[in-house]
Amino acid sequence: MKKLFILDLLLIFLFLTYSNSFAQNNDTLSSQSNLLTISPKSQIINKEEKKPVFTVGLHGTVRGKYEYQFDMGKGRFQVRNARFSLSGNVTSVAGYKMEIDLSDEGKIKMLDAYVRLNMLQKKLRFTIGQMRVPFTIDAHRSPHQQYFANRSFIAKQVGNVRDVGATLGYSFGETVPVSIDAGIFNGSGLTEQKDFWTGNYNYSAKIQALFGNCVNLTLSLQKTHPDITDILMYDAGIYFEKHGFHVEAEYLRKNYTQVDFAGVNAIDAFVCYDLKVKEIFKKISFLARYDYMSDHSNGIANETGILYVNDPERHRLTAGLTFSLGLPFQADIRFNYEKYFYKKYAIPAISEQDKIVLEFVARF
Secondary structure (H helix, E strand, O other): OHHHHHHHHHHHHHHHHHHHHHHHHHOOOEEEOOEEEOOOOOOOEEOOOOEEOOEEEEEEEEEEEEEEEOOOOEEEEEEEEEEEEEEEEOOOOEEEEEEEEEEEOOEEEEEEEEEEEEEOOOOEEEEEEEEEOOOOOHHHOOHHHOOOOOOOHHHHHHOOOEEEEEEEEEEEOOOOOEEEEEEEEOOOOOOOOOOOOOOOOEEEEEEEEEEOOOEEEEEEEEEEOOOOOOEEEEEEEEEEEEOOEEEEEEEEEEEEOOOOOOOEEEEEEEEEEEEEOOOOOOEEEEEEEEEEEOOEOOOOOOOOOOOOOOEOOEEEEEEEEEEEOOOOOOEEEEEEEEEEEEOOOOOOOOOOOOEEEEEEEEEO
16 A cells, blocks of 8 residues: 555656646646646647647645534544546547545545547547446535535445446537446456456446436446345436526435345435625535435345345435635535434444534635
8 A cells, every 4th residue: 555655646746747847848838727738849739729639637625524423422533535636638539537535534545547538529438447437426426526525325335336447438419418428347446456357247327418408317327246246226316406506316226136135225315505695705505415325235245145234224414504715616614414313223333423514625
C-alpha cells in the first residue's frame, strides 16, 4: 500500500511538473473551468477544430465533517474524502482518468484508472480499466455531487460497486437524449487484479433518458458473483429538476440465486429546494430524505458456507440544510439530522444510529 501511495504521488508530481514546464517555456497554458490545456509548439493540432489535442484536467474534493451520536453521547471529527484526479485527452480520440482518495475514512484508495476512446463525434465510447460500474443513480454520484452528507443505503450498502473491466457506451437523440452503457468486469474489486483469473464475469448495463430537459429516467441491471452465489440486481429511478426543485425516487431489488437468502428491497426518495440569496451564500438548499433497506448480505458466505445479514433492516429520515458559497457542489456547508428506525432484535452499527452531521465540502 505504501508503494502504491508513493507511486501515485510521483505520477501526480510528474504531471504537474510537465504542465508547468510547458506553461513557462511556451506560454500556451490556458485555464478554463479548472481545465489545464497544454499546447507546446511541437504538439499536433486538429486543424478543423483548432484546439490542442492533449489536455490535463486537475480536480480535487475535500470533505471534512463532525458527527455527534446521541445514544453514545459522543462525537468525532473525520476527513471523509481527500480526492485528487487527473483527466483529459491524449489525442482527439483517446482520453484518460486517474483518481486517488488520500483519505477515504482514513484509508488510501486508488479509485479510477482507465483509458477511454471517443468515436463517432463522441457518441460512441469504449472504456477499459478501473471504474465505477454503470448502475443506479445515487451510487454513481461523486462525493461533491451528493445532496446529503451521508450516502443513501442504495449508494453505500446495496448498489455500491467499483471494479476492473471494460464498458461500451452510446449516446443519441436530440429531443430526448438517451445514453446507454454496458460493461463486463472481473468481479474482484479494486485490489486483487494480478493473480485473479475468472470465467465467471460480472455484468452491468444502464440506460438514461432525459425528457423535456427536466425529467430523467434511469433503468439499470447488474449481475455479480462475489462468492458462492450469483447476485442479480435491478434498479429503476427517476428525478424531476425545475424551478429550484430536485425531486428524486429510486428503487433497487437484489436477488440471491442458488442460496436460501431473501432478496433485498432498497428505496431512496428525497426532495431538495434551492433558495437563491445575494448575501454571503449563493443559495440555501432545504432537503428531506426517506430511505429504506431490508436485511442485506454482501453475498460472501461465513465459515459454514451460509450467507448472513451484514446490514440489518432499517428505515431512515434525514433533514438537511446546505449553504452554498459558490457554484453548485463547489463549496458547501451541509448540516444533516438522521433518524433511524430498526426492529427490536437488530444490532445497528455505531455509525448507523441517530446523529447530527456537520460537513464542509470544497471542490476544485
